[in-house]
Amino acid sequence: MSLSLADVLAHPSFAAGRPVVRAGADLLTQPVRWVHSSEVIDIAHLLRGGELLLTGGFALASADPAGLRRYVRELSARRVAGVAVETGPQLPQIPAELVEEATEVGLPVVELRGVVPFVEVAEAINGLLVNESVQRLRRGDAVAHALSEELARGGGPDELLEVLARLLPGDVTLLDATGDVIAALGDEMTAPAAGSGVFAVPVSVQGVGVATLLVSPDDPADHVTAEAIVERAPTALAISLLRSFPPSAAVRAAQALLRIVCQPNPAPERLVAAARAAGMVDGASYVGVVGRAVDGPVSLAAIDAALHRYAAGTVSSVAGDELHAIVVLRSDDRVGSCAALV
Template sequence: MARLSHLLSTPGLGLRLVQAGAGDPDLSWVSTTELLDLGAYLDGGELVLTTGLALEEDDPRWHDFVASLGRARVAAIGFGVGVAHARIPRPLVAAASAYRVALIEVPPPTPFIAVSKAVAALLEADELSAAHRALQAHRELFVGGQNPAATIATLAQATGRRIAALRADGSLLAGSSGLAGGSDPGAHAERIPLDTAGTVLVVAGDDPLSPDARALLAAGAMALGIELRSAGGEQDRERERWERLTALLLGRAGAAPADGGVASARVLDPSMRFPGQVRAIAVAGGAEALSDWRRSPRTGLERLVATNDGDGGIGGWQLCPDDEAALGTAVNAAVSAGLDAVVGRPAPLARAATSARSAAAAFAARPPFASGEAPAPRVRWVDREEPVFEAVLAGSADLAGIVAAVLGPLATAVDAEAQELRRTARVLLAHHGQRQPAAAELRIHRNTLRDRLARIEQLTGRSFGDADDRSELWFALRIEALTREPSLPPIEPTE
């Protein structure tokens, strides 16, 4: 900007600062006047030149003259001595001090036209400098492939504004120092759309933007839009590469490679470390929820995600290390997106397809929860929710553990209520779930039977209305009955 200090230092003018104003004001133009009230004709930032022809040296109207110019926010008053007054009148100096308006002395050898030309030269030089800065900023915006943070830094430096790019949810994508911490941009901030996803460029500031600054912001918004589309495209391509690898590991893109896909994965990420055991997680839900889940940011092994290319209600897959923390993160991400999840049994990475088959089979046995079975997303664990079948598959001999896993508190309780509940379950299952004959055999009312069944379901976490749950309960009760030591009568002493 062309400032008053630049004018004062211009050689050959001999200007002298008599009274300083507030700071070093910017100069916008020069106005020569002998009017007493010029304020209504000014825009602010002008250097007002006068010789004081209309006022005597001790005229009290000097106060009003300066007050009017102060309200108009002039840059300074230039008083030409040696024409009407041999020196600057004292009331003018006092008024300039009171209103904090800069006052300079123009000596007799210097004509006002010379001062006007000097200001015009300063303004022209400033315009050339601004054009050069704008050109340099344009080059930085479009040459070299800046990221959003660098682009915003360039715009903030070139325009002197606080600038930030905000996502559709209001979160910060990138911002200059004044807005990087998420501070309020203010009610007068301008918002420029950057893409169809709702990302906007926020420009904070109270003063009007110059034409150069506005043109630069328009160019910056264009550059940011290009950068966001380019970044989004690269993210899509990266996501597709990991999806193809996941489909390969799951056996959904032909036979899995002998190394389990490790070599292929190292091409995508040389630093990747692979677990010995993995689990395949099948997810289901609405199309929008599946899209949000699939496109959510991921790193490391979390990127092993694929969409389902078949039917059966499964919307997507994720391969996850058989680790509680990693599994918890993956399951929580699915539930947070509004999806149901079925976690397959663990398997070596090279046989990840077997884990996927176990999840798909469990998924097919029970339709997706999101279709109306449950009001909120639910999670199933194949090996944890069907211990009898898992024990058969694994050849486990831990019969007591199977019973405990199915019956829960009923497996260890020996009180009368527990025995009564176990007998009630056995009788109902023996009658194929028919309640009337079960109540008759137990000699209880149907309402009593209903209450007992509700209590059993609460304690075991299983439902008599589900075929898998009924079979698990029946096997567990049979194992318990066959492995329980019989209660023998005491041995009578012999004579």
Template sequence: MTLTVAEVLKLPVVRRAEPEVLSKRRLAEPIRWVHSSDLADLSSLLQGGELVLTTGAAFARGSREYLRGLAKAGAVGVVVELGTVVSRLPASAGRIADELDLALVVLHRKTRFVDITEAVHRRIVAAQYEEVAFDRRVHETFTELSMKGAPLLGIVDAAAKILDEPVVLEDLSHQALVVSTGTAADLLADWERRSRRSPGKRADSEPWSVTGVGQSSQQWGRLVIPRHASDQARATMVLERAAAALAMHRMVERDRTGLQHQAQGGLIDDVLRGRISDDRDAAARAHALGLRKAAQYLPAVVRSPGHTPLGDPVAAHRRNIALLDAVAHTVNAAGHSGLFTVRGDGEVAAVLALRDNRIPLADKALEILGDRLRREVHRVDGVDGAVLALGPPASLVTDAIAGMSEATDIAEVALSMGDNRSYYRASDVRLRGLISLLRDDRRVQRFAETELRSLLTSTLQPEPSHLTVLREYLRLAGNKAAVAERLHVSRPFVYKRLAEVRELLGVDLEDGESMTSLHVALMVTELSRGRRPATVTA
């Protein structure tokens, strides 16, 4: 906190001297010090930022020359006591001071300059001491948090408490990852759009204080005060210190996750292999490794399409570790906890303890988590997309670990589906899930080939082909009008294509069993070829 010229004039000792402002320039500018002297040339005594007190003797040589010397020396302004040496200043003094960008004030009553100097210097020293004490408090607070390994919320809350301002940690996609406790909901309204406009020079830019988190070339987030800060200098300093603590937290977590995730993976492997069968032992180890106690635990799998470079298993391993780190960090940053392990190339399995298991809060939390996981996983080199699959909730840790296998099967099916759900459960994959599990069975493959052979071997046609029309016909439960609308073709065209399909296959397309059989065969073919079902934009 600094003292301005205007604030000096409001001090009781100055007000008693009846000050009159002749030049209002730089009244709002902070002063560094107060210097009293009647010397005509102060250029060797001033360092810049001073407010000069004088009886006016130096004005005898000429107002312009004296004031120009002060301006060159860097003074902010000059206060002249009238009556001791001079009774009034030249009429041009105010105009000259204004031209030279100097504050000029006259005192109409005699006063002791030492009283003014003492009052101002006491304020300046007190303000400087307060700033030093504030800096030390900020340094000690964030150093202690870093040493204790405080969570992200603890660091964000500390910054908010010091500044008495709301503070938000967001990722590079402008999603609010951590919000300080007690932040008003209206400050978070329409967050993503507003955040993209801040900071900025446009008239509609938000007047927010923003500091990047992470090294400039590897920033992974931003700390934001989502309103105009009452003290911008302090806000900047605290946010920068908090950002450093967050960056250190991230680095420590990355170093820690090597051992921690090995331990978590070892626990999961011990349970799956039967080396640990007592849930009390498994739960005790799980809670010691960071899994919070909860009424229900969710088996989960985050699966991305594998793209292992041939002959480069090291690169694949690094990518999987980066994937594991991204998943764990995203889950923890969202306020949940979990056990994590790599189960295969591009696959991370977990047991999750949600922050709140109550419905519909849990469903909303999973939706947000799934969206964040998809974004964060996409940042990992070599990973193109991902799905979050959930097994059945379990009250025991061991049961949740056993449920990972079902989550894995769901994830495998989910990758072949064409929608963009935030997360998948068994109820979302249904028949496609069963077919996915059986698709490598030669009897299932032979069935599909038999059902569709005539179409698969028919002459290639421009889209929409026989297979495309049949697929949409079956997906839309035989609604020909809906098929025409979906494919953007006429109804006669659909009728013609279906008649050709009926003739080629030799089956009744109106028969329920025939429709089911063909639909299953199409699913088997699509999953066996490793592609998602064709989608048509409406």
């Protein structure tokens, strides 16, 4: 399973340290990507994010208050999962300035009140993380292979959903951009509610979001397969939709409009022409929406689906970790419409 900061601190390898959270107790659910140890105070630029940093506090003991605060800010800027500081004769307690700054910026700080063999901790936790990564890669390859075989046989959306349901038993639904069902296996679903356990993944054809895949697994604990489907299924579904439902003139016009809008300083006459081709009406009010995912494509899919439910005339595109959309506002109440959209 994925390891959260709470999971790592509860691991038997940490028992001797008698860990106590001194800052960021509400952030222990965030994932840990790797465990790393260092006694260098200028370490942040060498980290990639998601690490739990272990330190014996030797460098912290000699740092001035400004240096401690800078240390915390730099780690937070790198999106480090947390820092665990071993206290003892060299550093009797974690400096107040460090705890205050960590609380301010949202960086979990853990005090280790006993001696912990950092090498053994890193080996134990990183071993679990590596094993999970291998499992995820293997499962991803299996999902991609099964979908590719079905595509080679000429399978459409219905057949691909059957493949997904075999790999991860549960309910699967593919919705178009307006929320209508393209294909479904099991109970049909609409937009998932927060915390429902339903995965919502955008499907794009030629850069334009045309569908949303909803997956509700019978076994929520099988997150490895679920993540593999989230990563691999959209490409296969896009190919299938391209075969079964080639992009209409309206979709191609919307794609062209979003490309022009994303360019720096587009020519006004070209922008107007593209907007009219995409069905934008003169005199209506529109708002541009840009979203950037921090939790992968699932969060973008939920936002994209919500925008299309809000206004049928929404034009959107999901590419990588970004969502671009143009939404028409209701003409009778522009201020209220903006508030509802937010």
